[in-house]
Amino acid sequence: MHSLNLQQSSCLSHFEDTLRYCSPSHGGWGVVRMGMLVPESYQLFVCPFACGRHGAIGAITQGFKDRLSYLYIDETDIVSGGYEQLILEGVEELLDELDFKPKVLMIFVSCLDDLLGTDHDGFLSELRERYQDMRFTLCHMNPITLDSKVPPPVNIQCKIFGLLEKSEEPVCRQMAAFCGNNVAIDKESEIFAVLSAAGYTDILHISQCKTFSEFQQMSRAALNVVPSPMGAAAAGDVKEVLGIDYVYMPVSYDFEEIDQNYHKILSKAGLSMDFSHFRYRTQNAISAARTEVGDMPVVIDNSATVRPFTLAKLLLSFGFNVVEIYAQDCKVFEKESYQWLCNNASDIRILQPEHPRAPAVRRHDRECIAIGFEGAYLTGARYVVNLVNDETLYGYHGIEKLMKMIAAASKGTTDLRLLIRQYGLVV
CATH class of the missing domain: 3.40.50.1980 (Nitrogenase molybdenum iron protein domain)
Known part of the structure; x- marks a missing residue:
């Protein structure tokens, strides 16, 4: 595999554009599965x-x-x-x-x-x-x-x-809809309290629509919330055709960015909120997980999260022993976190999971925790955090939930084949 040390200060020098390997752990929501949401x-x-x-x-x-x-x-x-x-x-x-x-x-x-x-x-x-x-x-x-x-x-x-049609009913000023995330965010996330404070009490997600008529109710929303980069273009199209405003606030594992995302919603209502109590609780959850995991090596991959570098930065900041990041490339919204790693964590390796040499150096039964299936397969990690595409996670609550998942994963070995089968990955 193309072994990549973060020793250079210039970004994007660690990713080789070459033939691609597809492992048995590679996959997720293909176009078929996404389309079936309608x-x-x-x-x-x-x-x-x-x-x-x-x-x-x-x-x-x-x-x-x-x-x-x-x-x-x-x-x-x-x-x-x-x-x-x-x-x-x-x-x-x-x-x-x-x-x-x-x-x-x-x-x-x-x-x-x-x-x-x-x-x-x-x-x-x-x-x-x-x-x-x-x-x-x-x-x-x-x-x-x-x-x-x-x-x-x-x-x-x-x-x-693009299937949404202009409704004959008036826009519902209390309605907001999520756009781009295939799986609904946990109801316990503070994002719903933020939306409620801004006056959005009726929140829709496509996965909750049982009929096409229910799906069409999303055209009455006053605001589209975009927590996934995949949904930004769609929200832009909807705004152009139906006039529905949107806020792009991608999932993040950075406290400052989380606050900024929430202020995007609150500012529309001329409001502000103090998120310090959410941050304090989340910091405690991270510290508890760090104590549980100890110095066990941690691997992060981009099948688990679209923000692998930001997540690595957070874990490193709290003393986790992050040793490897599997990412095929560095997305634009990850460059700042990637640069931080370049400057502050030169011993971490970044590896491309789809590099053609990836299977040649695959390891087995390694004493480490992998956040994501792809990293688990390629490292042979004994402990696996069952996370794909940041599903259900958002904001401070999302980080708390992930910390509990990491702590739980560290307590017992994982059958990766079973996790892949249960999720429905198909290569």
Whole structure:
């Protein structure tokens, strides 16, 4: 593996852009699973045979196979010039066969589609004319856009919230909605007290919507709260189309940033709050976890959190023995924490989990705690914190909860294979 010491003061010198390795612990919320958040929706994938494997197995594993179909295409379909007509016929056949009528059909095309110059607007207009009581949206399953400004996780969020329609009912000034986080934040988080203080007492999240009609109520929100970088573009689109204001306040493990995020909401109501009691309680929780863990090595990876460098900075500040960080790159919002590590923790190694040499140096049965599945697999950590994508965590409460998870993980060895199976990861 490309071993990376934080000895240089210049940022971003530790990440090699090369072929990528995909471990059995790699994965999370693919576009299929994210799209399934839209209630009463159905998905049709139009792609070659090989492209359907990941999504199909994931749908079976995660219980969505009754809401997903595939229209497989081959070389003949591509060169014959009948690709768009094939999609129209495939949709007609699918809707005739289904024993229920979905409110939304999400048509996914693969990266191959980008090379064909398909007239998406043309066949979507025809479908909307044929089935006027249904919604249709075109989505992309396009891994080659991972390093673009609109990678698949961002694109699918835009498609999901692009389904919201302007309501005939008035805007509800007491309603706010979360945008971009696939899993709802714990109700115990102080973010709800902050929202309530600012006058937002009716809080929505897409995972709580059982029907498409309930999902459409999100278009009546007065404010969208964006706790995940994946949702920023979608919230911007919604503001442009529906006029709903939003605040971008990404999950963080930095006290000052947490306070700043909350003030973004409070300032809209001309208010301020003192968060010192939250901070004091969180500091105690961190200290308690540090006592429980002792000097056991800690590994952090970016499958557990989008803020691995910020989390490492927090843990180091409280005396945790952080030894390695697994991160494929450094996101823009992580550069400040990364630079802090460059200047203050030169003995920590940063390793790329998808580097092609990663499996060659994989270790086994190592006496350490891994925060995240990817780091656990590559280090062979005996103790694993069951965290993926910061799910349910936010603010001071989120840090407290994570500390309890770390302390609990240190008390007994973990069956990583079981955790991966329970979460539904599919490579």
